[in-house]
Amino acid sequence: MREITVDVETWPIAGAFTISRGSKTQAEVITVTIREDGATGRGECVPYGRYGETVKDVAASIRVIGKAIADGMTRDELQRAMPRGAARNAVDCALWDLEAKQRGLPVWQIANLPEPQSLTTAYTLSLGEPNAMREAARKAAARPLLKLKLGGTGDDIARVAAVREGAPNATLIVDANEGWKADDVLPMAGELARFGVALIEQPLPAKDDEALRGLACPIPLCADESAHGLEGISRLAGLYQYINVKLDKTGGLTEALSVMRCARRRNLKVMVGCMVATSLAMAPAMLIAQGAEFVDLDGPLLLAKDRAHGISFEGSLMLPAERGLWG
Structure with a gap:
């Protein structure tokens, strides 16, 4: 049985970050952690108001699907169960990380990608x-x-x-x-x-x-x-x-x-x-x-x-x- 936790974190920005739609002095991120049989996978997302996302709503949508994740939902099943956006990103990346830790292989090998360079x-x-x-x-x-x-x-x-x-x-x-x-x-x-x-x-x-x-x-x-x-x-x-x-x-x-x-x-x-x-x-x-x-x-x-x-x-x-x- 998997265990999934959802945390909202605040990270201060060096100064301020300003674009045409506004300015902010901190980044609010959501971190998803999935644990299974001693292995831990993590993913992070940033809800974006431009697309109608809020930290509260994104965190809630992850918690809603948390039981299915705990019951063993796969990445392919996740693509069909959640719409694209920040919430699915955090869960998807956590599942990739979890598999990498469980198999003892880097994600780039599992995904048949070239070894990452600088x-x-x-x-x-x-x-x-x-x-x-x-x-x-x-x-x-x-x-x-x-x-x-x-x-x-x-x-x-x-x-x-x-x-x-x-x-x-x-x-x-x-x-x-x-x-x-x-x-x-x-x-x-x-x-x-x-x-x-x-x-x-x-x-x-x-x-x-x-x-x-x-x-x-x-x-x-x-x-x-x-x-x-x-x-x-x-x-x-x-x-x-x-x-x-x-x-x-x-x-x-x-x-x-x-x-x-x-x-x-x-x-x-x-x-x-x-x-x-x-x-x-x-x-x-x-x-x-x-x-x-x-x-x-x-x-x-x-x-x-x-x-x-x-x-x-x-x-x-x-x-x-x-x-x-x-x-």
């Missing part, structure tokens, strides 16, 4: 006034890949110009978090191209992204809030050149693996992203990030502290996770 992650600069973002960029100028949060206002070009001044050699990704209007995309992209921006993430609200179809944009576009699981990937292939795969959206590693394969078949390139969370959430994401064009798994770097056995970072280089953490 990865270079983007480092996120929160939305702010141009001068503040310039200073943040200067402090992060040694990092090779910076991701800028933009706000959908007339200051966005000034923000990018300021960051480019502060970090002249970094590759830049900009993330509008659905903050632009359809008529903004081409003029903004033309301006941003002058600063060497490599990718624009989710320029429009997901409900409006049909306006991107056939757009001759000088910078590749990446779907984030428009990309969730397997459903809808075919449509995205006509709107975007990249998709951002996050385990809290796909509902765990199991569907994320399928999403990666489907994206490749549709000639979509991939960014693997995260919410602001601890290394426990990054470890499974690192497995799918091995084949991604862009990696954005800087969650632990944005926290004031990480959990024990957290992923080691050498600047922006992520070392493979210890099995004592996950997998």
Whole structure:
């Protein structure tokens, strides 16, 4: 008989994390722990209000399915029993971790994936006034890949110009978090191209992204809030050149693996992203990030502290996770 526990944890952010929809100073995560015959598996998720999730509701939905998990529900059965989203992510990753501990094999071997190698992650600069973002960029100028949060206002070009001044050699990704209007995309992209921006993430609200179809944009576009699981990937292939795969959206590693394969078949390139969370959430994401064009798994770097056995970072280089953490 399995035992499952659900814990809500609060992790302080170093300073504040600000995007176009608001600002926060702490990350609330839900940790699922499954124990069976002396082995322990863990998974972590971040409920996201943008998708109608609350910490209370996500924790409650995990507890509801807890009896079925305790009775031996498999990962495949879980995909049918729960909708994709944060709750399923935590349970799915805990089941992967539990199996790895029980079999004495790393998850990458069980899933027939390549052995994980070190990865270079983007480092996120929160939305702010141009001068503040310039200073943040200067402090992060040694990092090779910076991701800028933009706000959908007339200051966005000034923000990018300021960051480019502060970090002249970094590759830049900009993330509008659905903050632009359809008529903004081409003029903004033309301006941003002058600063060497490599990718624009989710320029429009997901409900409006049909306006991107056939757009001759000088910078590749990446779907984030428009990309969730397997459903809808075919449509995205006509709107975007990249998709951002996050385990809290796909509902765990199991569907994320399928999403990666489907994206490749549709000639979509991939960014693997995260919410602001601890290394426990990054470890499974690192497995799918091995084949991604862009990696954005800087969650632990944005926290004031990480959990024990957290992923080691050498600047922006992520070392493979210890099995004592996950997998």
